Amino acid sequence: MKYRHFPAAALAAGLLFCTLFSGLTAYADDKKGELTQKQTETRQEYEAAQSALEELQNEQAQTEREVAALTGQAAELAGQITAVTDAVQNAQTVLDERQAAADAARAALDAKQAEYDARLAVCREQLRAMQRLDGGGAVWLLAQAKSLYQLLTFDAVLQQMSARNSTVLAELDAEAAALEQARAAADEAARQAADAKAALEQQQAALADTQTALEAALLDANSTLTAQQAAAQAQAAVTDAAKKAYEDATAALDAYVREQSRRYTTADLHLTSLDFRCPLDSYGRITTQFAEPDPWGIPHRGTDFAAPGGTPIYAIADGVVSAARTMNSYGNCVQVSHGTADDGHRYDSLYAHMSSIAVAQGAAVQKGDLLGYVGNTGNVYGAGGGYHLHLELRVDGSRVDPLGFVPSR
Incomplete structure (x- = not known):
């Protein structure tokens, strides 16, 4: 009797698990959308405040020159x-x-x-x-x-x-x-x-x-x-507050990305080698180094490789796609969680500003697999549309200089 009812119970449990998992996934996606929207709003506020501050500073500099x-x-x-x-x-x-x-x-x-x-x-x-x-x-x-x-x-x-x-x-x-x-x-x-x-x-x-x-x-x-x-001082306070709100929103989004990494970094996801490859077969030059200040004075979170739009982007190592969607300032973005390496550290790579994404979240990839194509989505700067790949590398959830691990060619 018990044997005859066991499959039904197991099936019900499986359905319940799938329902809960689906609910959690939907919640995670909703949370991500909320965090992304929050980051977008705070970034826009920060950019407007920074622009107003720069205008006031330019006027102040002009007046200082006149006074001099x-x-x-x-x-x-x-x-x-x-x-x-x-x-x-x-x-x-x-x-x-x-x-x-x-x-x-x-x-x-x-x-x-x-x-x-x-x-x-x-x-x-x-x-x-x-x-x-x-x-x-x-x-x-x-x-x-x-x-x-x-x-x-x-x-x-x-x-x-x-x-x-x-x-x-x-x-x-x-x-x-x-x-x-x-x-x-x-x-x-x-x-x-x-x-x-x-x-x-x-x-x-x-x-x-x-x-x-x-x-x-x-x-x-x-x-x-x-x-x-006085106006610049007041605007600086507004800008600082907007910058703090933007950084907080970015931190919340980063927390979400790290959570996605933990979600997909299972015990059996193991990085067998730290022999990473360059994410691009060819590119023009590195335009922005890791930690170099961006136009707002915020340290750059990755390394930028200038390349023509449509240049293929490849996974730097084996792993699983833990994120693949538009993410505010990153634009079209893919995150690959590579798992835990023999050195005991967890590795994740992130590829941003893609023109289009070629993989889906949850897909397993191998080193050299196509992830997407170079674009200029999200926040980009520079002449010619700013086509480039923004590459980030996280070790145990913290950003590090990608070029400390990834070859530039």
């Missing part, structure tokens, strides 16, 4: 103002000297004019004295001579007086003309000095106006810079 330029201009202008101020002071000194020289020339000319006027007055007094003599002046005086000697003496004296007066007056005229010329030159020099000083004062006033405007511009620039620094 204005500061340099202010320093240069201050030097010019100092130089012009010194020039104005020197011009005032020259003007004072030339004005003093002009004043001295006028004083000398006035003194010579007074001397000339005094000599002229003497001459006029002599003429008036002679006119006061009875009989008609000089002629009458000559007529009073008692002898030829007196006559000649009187005549000689009169001639000497006339000649002396003429000579003195001529000398005074010449000296006055020279002094008038010197005075005119001194006045012209003083006028030129005054004009030079006025021009320097005008330049000084213009520089002062420029300095006032420059100080206002510098004040505005510094105010703008202070506001930008």
Whole structure:
């Protein structure tokens, strides 16, 4: 009786197990979709925050350059103002000297004019004295001579007086003309000095106006810079929070991938050799090394092999496909769990950004089997669409440098 019912019981148990397993698989897939969606949302938020931060930082850098330029201009202008101020002071000194020289020339000319006027007055007094003599002046005086000697003496004296007066007056005229010329030159020099000083004062006033405007511009620039620094600081906090959320979402997705690895890494999944092969038969070059910062400053999680779109991608070792689907930033992605090696460590390899996937989850693969083709799905960077293979290698669930195990050719 028991024997007759055993198959039915076994069948029921098997159906129950399949139902539970199917439910767990569906739950795992739902969980993966939820985690992937969460990572996508947080990545987009982080990218937007990072973009806003970079824009603010660029504006801040531009304002800092403007402040530096204005500061340099202010320093240069201050030097010019100092130089012009010194020039104005020197011009005032020259003007004072030339004005003093002009004043001295006028004083000398006035003194010579007074001397000339005094000599002229003497001459006029002599003429008036002679006119006061009875009989008609000089002629009458000559007529009073008692002898030829007196006559000649009187005549000689009169001639000497006339000649002396003429000579003195001529000398005074010449000296006055020279002094008038010197005075005119001194006045012209003083006028030129005054004009030079006025021009320097005008330049000084213009520089002062420029300095006032420059100080206002510098004040505005510094105010703008202070506001930008505050905005950048606030945005940096937002970016850090978005980055943390993205990293948390990525960590959750990684946890899911590791869980998939544990799910498929059964006791009988054994890696017989660490003699890995290159995942590509040919490629252009390695564009990004493991741990190299990405555009957001996050260490790169694998090694990127640039290759034309459609280049075949092969399994680096035997194993089982523990994931084969689109995974957010990885795009079309395949994970192969290779099992535990003789060294006691568990190995998994991940191939991302495929154009298409050639295997299904749960399929057993051997080293060199086709997994998919090089593409540019997910998050990729670079010219020409960024076609490349992103290869990751995990040892006991932790990423390591693939090139420490996988040959590059």
